[in-house]
Amino acid sequence: MTDGVKRLLLGKKLPSSELSETLLPKRIALPVFASDALSSVAYAPDEIILTLSLAGMAALTFSWWVGILVAVVMLVVVASYRQNVREYPSGGGNYEVATVNLGPNAGLTVASALMVDYVLTVAVSVSSGVQNAKAALPFLIGHEGWVAATIIAVLMAINLRGVRESGTVFAIPTYAFMLGVLVMIGYGLLRVVVLGEHLASPTSQYEVVGDPRYQQFTGVLMMFLLARAFSSGCAALTGVEAISNGVPAFRKPKSRNAATTLLLLGTIAVSMLLGIIALANLTGVRVLDDSGGAYFTLNGVRQDVHVDTVMGQLAGTVFSDFRPGFYFVVATTMVILFLAANTAFNGFPVLGAILARDGFLPRQLHTRGDRLAFSNGIVMLAVSAIALALAFNADVTKLIQLYVVGVFVSFTLSQLGMLRHWGRHLKTETDPRECSRMQRSRIINAVGLTMTATVLIVILIAKFTHGAWMAILAMTVVFAVMKGINRHYRAVARETAWSPGVKRTLPSRVHAVVVVSQLNRPTLRAVMFAKGTRPSTIEAITVSVDPEETERVVAQWQAADLGVPLRVIASPYREVVGPVVTYVRDLRKTSPRDVVSVYVPELVVGHWWESVLHNQTGLILRTRLHFAPGVMVTSVPYLLKSSEVAIDRLEREDPLAYRLIGTAPTDHEGALRDD
């Protein structure tokens, strides 16, 4: 895309000096990093209830217990993560904790799990947002997949602008959502409990007939269904780790602020979750997993009706006497769900950069783009999320099945890591007060570990066949790929490692070879440059494809008398590249300690379509000659007038880069100049 458009979309560049400015105060950090965890209360209750409804009315009453269980797990996890944040403020988060305490493989496992879940977070949140939007905008029905994809693309653009803008952009709606939901819950409970009104949700009239397979709602089957409901409900916990990965983005004191934000988040999320489930029970909200076998009946007659999300139904019911309230809640829910995806857009690139730094991902991911955000990672995330949204046509209930597994893998491993961590420090620690603090923390993490490990097992059992296997497969693949990349980088590093012992052989002689197709200014320039480097020997070579053509070149060459001999190479196959490569390789073979320096004249043109018409041969020649040892390939550019267009464009693209040189510090120079 052209510079103008790019800037328009991504805003102006920020130099490092402004990096500190992008640090977040708590009031901004909360919405930026917590929108995921908060927004999940918009779909977690739905998933709990619709899973239970597979067993018909009887099961629905259990939503209470499932909800409370989820809340408890949430609080425990938050409590233990406050320890992580304090002890590992560098933003490595679970990955760092696991790597440091359990070794690289554990770390990499966590990393793979997180990466997969970041992608799922984006896909699930945006999809749920679209599902909610359908209540207000029915014309979306049928195009969920593409709508979700578009929204993800927009989020990508916003995030390529950098984290700070997104902070301010996302603060208002997040707070609006909290306000809306909490007021809704409060007002709802007021009307029902205090004023004793009878509030009935639009779906409360229906009877739920369960899936025949779950008709016997007893014993193992019941346990299993409850487990599934619980696992889906645990989606509410995702996003907690986002804060621990984002610590560096907090204002000082980073750890403290992060920990406080985490606690804040936990409390709000839990109260929302329980509040909504409470209201849902009081107003008799019903939802169905339409992929399951359950259905509605009214006076025994089967009903096939479109039901809104729990949030939508509650808002409608509670604010039955105050329409604006309904619209406010639905709108903010929709928005926050889109913004929740942003959490991943903040977390994923940071993780990607850390992994790239450690050599598990391509180096490009480490170097930042011309905004402070890690552009490459952002794009990578967006693309995979879009693919997922399209593949599942933005069906939340289906996506949820893949979800959560990764989060709990990383939860569990990082808690295990923390235990080790405390163990190590307790050995060395002498100060009794510190010791007792560590003891406390260790207990917290131990509880956290037990809890998360149990949940992980439950999830694996309950969800494996329902889609968790896909998530696990994806993680394994990601793990393997990163492992492979790392192995490759390490091998290359070993192979190319510098050591004082490496012998520094100066090439004894340099043979310059100028590749000539015809005698024109670019060729002349190449010859002159080659001569300018004063090589030991210099010659021009031309490949004879078309005899007359060759004769002409030879004649011209003789006339021109450039003081450089021209060698004609036969080519029975009318190939140009092959013969040149062979000739150069043989030249080198005859004198191994020498260097052959091949000069290729190149036309520099301005438009892409021009380059289709030029330099094709030169291009192939360069790539092929790369494989000839001891051969340097020098392209000597000849700028055509049209190239000015391109130069102007490049200068417009980063005008600052071209003024840099003034500001370049030369401090190392004095120390190193030795001529």
Place this chain on the structure above:
Amino acid sequence: MTDGVKRLLLGKKLPSSELSETLLPKRIALPVFASDALSSVAYAPDEIILTLSLAGMAALTFSWWVGILVAVVMLVVVASYRQNVREYPSGGGNYEVATVNLGPNAGLTVASALMVDYVLTVAVSVSSGVQNAKAALPFLIGHEGWVAATIIAVLMAINLRGVRESGTVFAIPTYAFMLGVLVMIGYGLLRVVVLGEHLASPTSQYEVVGDPRYQQFTGVLMMFLLARAFSSGCAALTGVEAISNGVPAFRKPKSRNAATTLLLLGTIAVSMLLGIIALANLTGVRVLDDSGGAYFTLNGVRQDVHVDTVMGQLAGTVFSDFRPGFYFVVATTMVILFLAANTAFNGFPVLGAILARDGFLPRQLHTRGDRLAFSNGIVMLAVSAIALALAFNADVTKLIQLYVVGVFVSFTLSQLGMLRHWGRHLKTETDPRECSRMQRSRIINAVGLTMTATVLIVILIAKFTHGAWMAILAMTVVFAVMKGINRHYRAVARETAWSPGVKRTLPSRVHAVVVVSQLNRPTLRAVMFAKGTRPSTIEAITVSVDPEETERVVAQWQAADLGVPLRVIASPYREVVGPVVTYVRDLRKTSPRDVVSVYVPELVVGHWWESVLHNQTGLILRTRLHFAPGVMVTSVPYLLKSSEVAIDRLEREDPLAYRLIGTAPTDHEGALRDD
């Protein structure tokens, strides 16, 4: 595709020395170049009859006259082309004739027309082949487009093997087809005329009710419909020019042989065409343009039945008492139609190469691939034909509407050219016998011109709205593009033209700049090579993206003490490329008569996926530095072990190229060496 597969599909390479071996004797040249013109008798009659049937039964009787008219045009065109072949044996064909006698624009018009028609030939022939195949293989119905596309792809592969193989491959079926059709006609006429049997085609029972628009089959409307039928029938003439373009592929005496082959082709084609139309009338064959408003009735009741092609119906009727004969004719018809497309595969690339030579198409089209066929052109043709076949779902009647226009444009222009040609020569010619010959020839061409011009006008009037406009549009576009390419090449040639006057300034000094990201063996090699070229000044530069990283490099550098100063360049935007480019440009600005030579260490890896992990920055750097005047970019390759894989592969790909050097003639050397 890997070498093995490539060789398997395309066969072993042929050196130029074998070029002569690929020359064609008449008996091979006929099938190779005439299959197009011959095969068209398989659909030309259908098109004549189904066009006429739009006006109901009454009109059908006119098929006779239309057929004869087409035959006459055919013979005239053949006669005049025999002159072209004699006078222009170089294979430029119509293009050359027009260019030489009427100037480049006329030539380019012919070229555009021919290119478009070559594509159409492939599309029409293969489509018609598929339509015929449907009679025998009904399961093809519904997938015509894709089947046609696949067959075109196969033809491409065959032709990439080179013209000679295709010659032998295509001879047998072509002769089989001729035999089959001629025997069918002979036997049919024998049964009807001599034995006086009553042969009735399966469709003869139907009454044709014409399109209401043509109910009044009188006056202008009738003329118009006849004109359309005639135009479609003229499809039988396509392919005549193929021979005149293919003269160089004939054995000596090229012109004579080509002329004879042309006459042979003409006679056979005409007799087939008339024979088929005669039989069609005698056996009462009916076909319908299902896109038109005409339909069949039986005893007044409308019938919607699938009807076979004329050829199919005739074969069935004539060989009613000898089934094998039917299968033979249908099968060979099907095959020859596919092979007809091969004519274009022979003609198009030759034309493309000639145009590339004259600078109207990208140069790549001029250099042959490693088979003697012009690979690039072949691929270009196949791709466009496939696109067309898919777009029209291989519907012959629709495609025919675009067809023929181009052929007659080039017919007309080349005949006009021939007139000029004779005019010129008659002025200079003194020998009376030669003069009278020329006079004769000129008359022939004059008749040819009148005829083809008239037909062209008829076609344009009759077909324009039915699709001819698309063909004309395509030609205009092709013309404009080629004109543009030529203008570009000429401009570049002017801009880069060599002249003894061009001043040969040797760069006064060479500044070597080694780009360093870290200190390792590749870097060391780059430094050593750079030193080896003994530049006026040498320094290494590294861009400071990550302070710690930079510190480490600096420390290592000091320790290594390579005798080359290291300059650290600040990069507030964490960009690597921008600062380097700026620095180099400024270096150059300070001393314009000097040359800056930038050395970029590069890792040479073996697998594509490895190169994703390396050299990304180097790549961007090279492209960007190209736009800095007076800067040479030298990449210093460091071969990793894995690169050996790639080297082996390359050597396998053209083993001969690596043995070439022995055979390289060094005759020019002595003359030119002057050191």
